[in-house]
Amino acid sequence: MRESGVLLVVAVFCLMLSAIHQVDAQVDVEVNKRDIVFLVDGSSDLGSASFNAIRDFITKVVNKLEIGPDLIQVALAQYGQDVKSEFYLNTYTTRKYVVAQVKKMKFLNSTSLNTGAALKYVQKNFFTGSTGSRVLEGIPQLLVLITGAISKDDIHQVSQELKQGGILTFTLGAKRTVPSELQEIAFDPSLAFQVDEFKPQPLQGVLPRFLTPLKTLTGTVVEAPVPANPRDIVFLLDGSVNVGSANFPLVRDFLINVINNLGVNSESTRVGLAQFSDTPRTEFNLNSFTTKPELLNRMAQLRLQGGNALNIGSAIQHVLQNHFTSSAGSRIKENIPQLLVVLAAGKSTDNIQSAAIQLINSGVLTFCIGVGGADKEELQRIAFNRQLVFEMDDFSSLFQLSQEILTPLTTYHRGPVTEVTATTAPEGKKDIEIMFDTTYIADRFSLVCDFLIGLIEGLKGLFTFV
Numbered sequence: 001m002r003e004s005g006v007l008l009v010v011a012v013f014c015l016m017l018s019a020i021h022q023v024d025a026q027v028d029v030e031v032n033k034r035d036i037v038f039l040v041d042g043s044s045d046l047g048s049a050s051f052n053a054i055r056d057f058i059t060k061v062v063n064k065l066e067i068g069p070d071l072i073q074v075a076l077a078q079y080g081q082d083v084k085s086e087f088y089l090n091t092y093t094t095r096k097y098v099v100a101q102v103k104k105m106k107f108l109n110s111t112s113l114n115t116g117a118a119l120k121y122v123q124k125n126f127f128t129g130s131t132g133s134r135v136l137e138g139i140p141q142l143l144v145l146i147t148g149a150i151s152k153d154d155i156h157q158v159s160q161e162l163k164q165g166g167i168l169t170f171t172l173g174a175k176r177t178v179p180s181e182l183q184e185i186a187f188d189p190s191l192a193f194q195v196d197e198f199k200p201q202p203l204q205g206v207l208p209r210f211l212t213p214l215k216t217l218t219g220t221v222v223e224a225p226v227p228a229n230p231r232d233i234v235f236l237l238d239g240s241v242n243v244g245s246a247n248f249p250l251v252r253d254f255l256i257n258v259i260n261n262l263g264v265n266s267e268s269t270r271v272g273l274a275q276f277s278d279t280p281r282t283e284f285n286l287n288s289f290t291t292k293p294e295l296l297n298r299m300a301q302l303r304l305q306g307g308n309a310l311n312i313g314s315a316i317q318h319v320l321q322n323h324f325t326s327s328a329g330s331r332i333k334e335n336i337p338q339l340l341v342v343l344a345a346g347k348s349t350d351n352i353q354s355a356a357i358q359l360i361n362s363g364v365l366t367f368c369i370g371v372g373g374a375d376k377e378e379l380q381r382i383a384f385n386r387q388l389v390f391e392m393d394d395f396s397s398l399f400q401l402s403q404e405i406l407t408p409l410t411t412y413h414r415g416p417v418t419e420v421t422a423t424t425a426p427e428g429k430k431d432i433e434i435m436f437d438t439t440y441i442a443d444r445f446s447l448v449c450d451f452l453i454g455l456i457e458g459l460k461g462l463f464t465f466v
């Protein structure tokens with residue numbers, strides 16, 4: 001059954017073009033960018049003759065593809081009991097090398113055939129940025145499973161996950177496979193191919209039907225189901241000379257890495273961004289972008305604001321007033337956690353006292369990242385608690401932090417806002433009773449003291465203290 005919500009667009013232009021006889025030779029080679037991973041049965045049941053025929057088939061397919069780091073990338077893995085990675089998407093950048101390596105692939109002759117585990121392995125280890133996948137650039141991700149028998153392990157869950165991850169899986173089976181299994185694994189039943197035997201003749205016969213969608217198919221990436229953990233995150237970046245244009249790319253990459261790992265869409269995590277030095281500047285709001293590719297595209301254009309001063313206090317007030325509001329996309333009224341991540345590389349040049357107090361009452365969970373000359377004590381007063389202050393010796397450490405900060409960013413939330421109640425009595429005498437819900441104060445006691453001092457200072461002019 002075809003899942004609702006799964007969009008599949010099969011381009012038939014190639015078929016139409018190939019019907020016209022005097023087609024330019026170039027048409028034969030599609031220049032569409034795509035990442036294609038081949039996963040091949042290497043079990044002893046298949047036998048080396050069939051294996052060799054499959055290997056020749058892959059060589060023929062690759063020879064029809066325009067391989068290059070900016071065009072089509074190909075990876076290859078073999079499986080049986082386990083998976084053997086032959087090469088990754090970013091291992092070879094020319095067709096010549098890819099073909100040579102395919103031809104060199106040795107038959108694993110494994111005793112089992114765990115297709116489910118192999119698909120899971122490939123999903124985790126091949127369709128990832130570190131091995132060359134360009135999924136974040138919106139480039140179609142294709143998987144070709146070629147197998148000769150029924151899987152020995154379960155394939156249901158991983159088949160669902162591959163579809164949800166937007167991976168376009170093709171299957172090619174022979175004799176001892178079950179068509180329904182290969183149709184379930186395939187992104188769409190039309191992408192499940194079958195031959196009588198893995199022999200040169202039948203494989204040659206299926207080649208044109210197989211190549212067309214492989215070269216032209218584009219799938220709409222299906223977002224994972226709405227996560228149970230939506231949040232609004234605003235980043236506030238030091239855009240002053242403290243960072244400087246030499247280090248700014250490291251800050252930007254940090255942010256890109258964090259965003260890459262968040263499930264960004266309008267229903268789950270929303271991201272906003274501001275920079276500051278002497279004055280704060282909104283880069284984009286929580287509701288400016290609804291998809292990750294749009295957001296990453298905007299991030300790539302981010303430039304250092306510049307400026308000598310670092311007015312952290314006024315920058316925090318700016319984000320509270322302009323970013324954590326319903327009109328700017330904040331879902332604070334829906335009780336979605338509100339997070340602020342402040343990155344500073346120097347000491348504030350304005351007073352942070354009042355901003356820190358406003359943060360207490362705002363319902364915002366504040367993280368602070370201090371790099372280089374940042375003032376630790378200052379950041380501890382701003383952050384929700386001391387555990388949320390991350391100190392980095394230098395900008396290159398930010399890469400590591402982009403991994404470490406993910407769990408707190410995606411799991412922490414703060415308790416209800418502390419209520420401050422003032423009861424008034426007649427005749428000018430006032431008893432001011434201040435109540436704090438201590439459950440959530442924990443190690444923020446110093447901030448509470450700051451708050452009290454601020455309050456008392458503010459009241460001094462109005463009242464005489466007894």
Ligand SMILES: *[C@@H]1O[C@H](CO)[C@@H](O)[C@H](O)[C@H]1NC(C)=O
Nearest residue numbers: 044047048107108109110111
């Ligand atoms: C595969 O392994 C079996 C033993 O399990 C052996 O008899 C056979 O010759 C092997 N085939 C190849 C091609 O290595």
